[in-house]
Amino acid sequence: MKTLCLALISVNLAGAAMADVIPKPATEFTREANRKVLAELPFDDTRDFVDASRGFIARPDFMQIKDDKGNVVWDMESYKRFISSNKSAPDTVNPSLWRNAQLNMEYGLYKVADHIYQIRGFDLSNATFIEGKTGWIVFDTLLSQETGKAALDFINKTLGERPVVAVVYSHPHADHYGGVRGMVSEADVLSGKVPIIAPEHFSEHAIKENVIAGNAMSRRAVYMYGAMLERGERGSINAGLGQTISSGQVSLLLPTHEIKQSIEEMEIDGVKMVFQLTPGTEAPAEMNTWFPQFKALWMAENVTNTMHNLLTLRGAEVRDPIKWSDGLNTTIETWGDQVQVRFQSHHWPSWGNANIVDGLKKQRDLYKYIHDQSVRMLNQGMTGEEISETIQLPPSLSHYWPNRGYYGTLRHNSRAVYQRYMGWYDGNPSSLNNEPPEMVAPKYVQFMGGEDAVLKKAAESYQKGDYRWVAEVLKHVVFANPKNQPAKELLADAYEQLGYQAESGPWRSIYLQGASELRKGLPTGSATKSSSPDTIREMTPDMLFDYLAVRLLPQKAEGRTLSLNVHFPDIGIHRGLNLENSVLNHSRKLNRKADADITLSKTTLNAILLREMTLEEAISQRKIRITGNQQALPQLMSMMDTFQFWFPIVTP
Template sequence: MQCKTAAFHAAISVLVGSLFPMSAMAAPTESIATNDATAATRDANADVLKRLPFANRQDFEDAQRGWVGSLDSGEIRNADGRVVWNLDAYAFLRDDASPASVNPSLWRQAQLNLKHGLFKVTDRIYQVRGFDLSNMTIVEGDSGLIVIDPLLTAETARAAIDVYYKYRPKKPIVAVIYSHSHVDHFGGVKGVVSQDDVKSGKVKIYAPEGFMEEAISENIFAGNAMSRRAQYMYGALLPKGPQGQVDAGLGKTVSLGTITLIPPTDLIGKTGETRTIDGVRIEFQMAPGSEAPAEMLMYFPQWRALCAAEDATHNLHNLYTIRGAQVRDANQWWRALDETIDRYGNRTDVIFAQHHWPKWGQQSITGFLSRQRDAYKFIHDQTLRLANQGYTMTEVGERVKLPPSLASQWDLRDYYGTVNHNAKAVYQRYLGWYSGDPADLHPLPPEESAQRYVQYMGGADKILAQASKSYAQGDYRWVAQVVKHVVYADPSNLAARKLEADALEQLGYQTEAASWRSAYLVGAYELRNGVPKLQGTQTASPDMIGAMTDTMFLDFLAVRLNGERAAGHDLKFNWVQPDTGKRYALSVENGVFLYKPERQFDDAGATLTMPRSALIGSLLGQTTLPAELSAGRAKVDGDPAVLKSWMGMLDKFDPQFNIVTP
């Protein structure tokens, strides 16, 4: 038994690190070397002040309307005293005049997103805003509270409900509603209710049909890559300041706490379905495939109030998110908003969403929803018009521009999504990555092509001399594009790294999009300083892993199988779950990990008998396989070398892989 235990434990350790990547939410860097805005950047940002209606202050009035109160401090800490949320770091945003290193339009949005605390939306509907990337909405029932979207992490959710209780009666929470399947709208649930309360029936949890599958799959299968790329999108490593991170567009940033999940007890499946919860009647509109694969809007007829979930917020949203995810359907999105207008437009006095601030007044609300609808439809239709004329994805991104009637609206500016990358998303959805030009069908990989580009262009020194002239002329897009080849050809070329970083930095200072700004500035940081090695929270948290179905769990393991290492190996082994009676026949053949439910191989090389929860626990470090074997909760029959061989085929993903260097 000792031999089997040691062999299997060694194999398990190979798996642990690959299963649970670090998230983007790591401790921010205290200080980094930066440059000032150049003359070209100053001119570009000054031009923005001339082109947009900064004199219109309606959003500032709406964002402050109904304010009740907030935290005494801008900091929220976890049980260990670590800061998981810090609004005090954004004190620099209180300056009205935008600095030269921030696009003035983005500065305006960052100031609006800094307004925080408890706000009264209308009778018996309140929101806690500014405590995370998303909002928590609290609806007062006859005897208890209904919480809509309990933020990203448990610590910020707990602080949000505490702020509500600071100013309002302390009624019990009787229901939680998840508006959709993105983690910033459910991850804090255990900060407001417990699993026991839900299990006992004291609290019900409502969600759109398909919620669990979408919530888990998006964060798991490509989770390591998404987490790394999210570091660029949200700028979590950047210091807060005029030359660092100022906002995330959709909210200030993401919190650094604990992601939790309690599965829903009641699913909503059809538009027009209603629920009466503690005396509050709610009518649901389903919007699957719009901003999220599983999403729903909510109408409260008692107060003529509409919760738009995340389908209509105060920015142009993402059809493609640059952290990486499946492309969203602009056609579904505009149709959902069109239905919203038809169903609720003439009977809504206030609209609020799970990001940003509400709008009041029927005419204002209808105009807002119509603009949002028209923007997504315009991008969809014009992209396909151009694609059908033979324009490529990159060309489409440059050509599609919102008409002035839409582009001049603050609630359609490029703070989170951009017209440029949204048009590319529509192209990708319909036509994929290939431009149609055979020269693009099988290009050389970046490192190899970079070496040849440098050789063809006369060597690194000549390229850098030319690029330096372009930098002096303010041609930063071209400098970043061309010097990237020098860096990929020779990542040790410090002059190239510095010049590319300088160009990316100025692009970051100029862009209106918070996500692009963060990406540019993080890229500049890593070119100058290398990739930081950090400790962070885990996107694949115990609750998220535990909520996976067996099929998801086994598919997740299959993603880790290294096809090259597995080639030429044929393995058969069984997995038995003694607590559920479920049985699986597992195999590796042709470089593929396969599984058959309710099957067992008669000629299996080994059989692992172990509850799924115990296996997950051992992978999470909550227990170990030796401990489970010793306690009699696990058993290995047959040759443990078969299991060790399989484990040795599983990749351990690097959560901090290179992006701006090879």
């Protein structure tokens, strides 16, 4: 009998770096590409450095955060060893990305405006503290409860002890709510002492994002954030939005109040707040906040000091650039004539009305431009690949530092627009039913004269600095023969140089992680659940049944039918489950003639999901009662697939 558990796992990033991979130096072609960046962009514009350091109050003498077992979950010291504000970009780092990394090294406690403070550089995101009459109103709580606690402890130590009187989640990405238990207790939230405010549908999206495609997203996040890479000039520099992600315990306490009006006002502890809902922008549920007393505008993650993602490289639904642009336009029209300081959940603030409005307009127009020009070109018959190779920003947008592609990029965002409107098919008949890499690679290699011939030609292209072509050609050799180590080594070399040239932190990390896995094979770091215990406890039965449905193995379910009624008397939920046609459906309507009725509490279900007890133990202890076919539930669970976390990406 299989244990009922969620195979939602992600890498335990602490201490899992592949230290024995020896990166190579930059080639002359990479050095020349990076020199061109220095010549093309306005590096004499240093206003960001002034803004990033403005309002500095204090920082810890030693910046390393550990969990209760002594494991390091956040380590700025590893970056301080080689990134400094007075050091020029190494040959192995795009100078624009190096500039971003230098700015992100401005960490500690900062005063944004009267009564507004930020802790920056304690995680990928910022924690913002609004000083009320009696305590702190916290806007976003970082990713891990360890880093959240460290942020609260540091501001209290520096400015004096104050309780947290309210928490505001800007949107349902984990780096904005995961540290909540480090700042407030569940008892205080449940009693109403500490309200948690969030945009409408926050809970649904916060939980769902980690469930259905959580395994694949988490695996690809290893590539995107570079957290397994060695910190250094030939390794991890930063993730664009911040240095990287922390590796502590992600927690979740659900909101006690959801903002449902497009513009909604609230006052807590003497602080007036006006929330602007912006659904479907950077997140499915998101909101900005205006502080009329302070003339301050909190932009959540709708504005940062980088071009953001329309499609995140770890995988997600494509975001809507029109809604994003419209949301920013509404912000400008509503508060543009009053705002004196703009701050957000990543990076540093901006001050001065004219400067802020100009920045909001430039980011508004950035997303509108990417949308409009991508759609114009697709209507001319261009494919996503062709659009990404052709589209360029006008200098007024591209030379504005906060529009640079440190996180999202113009290339992959334009492809996202194509995907949003046109889907995966580019219209060419050869793409309609094309063969996957494992099938097509041997044929490519044979057509090109065999592995040795391809490798020889690829080496010649590498010597010419044509790294994109080397990557395109050698991936076929590697997929045709993953034991061809010279091909893997040269492909890794090409990825490495592409990483060194990348302006985007995630692009750099993806290339370098790919190179590492080609050279050393799949990582062997330990794996932990990316769905935290809090997330699992808050999953509804419907979410669970949706997840079970995507785990169903059709080979085992073929020709079989099964009907179950599942009862959760403690929460008053009853569902009918039906297996037929190799599909598992769930319904609010119970089956009249079920094979079995299953009764259990949500608490028991949580214990099984968290592996605190097995399905067998729950049945034997009568915490699960089965009426009818006693084997019905075990039979269903025997048909479930399991997801391996360390699936290959750069090899078949």
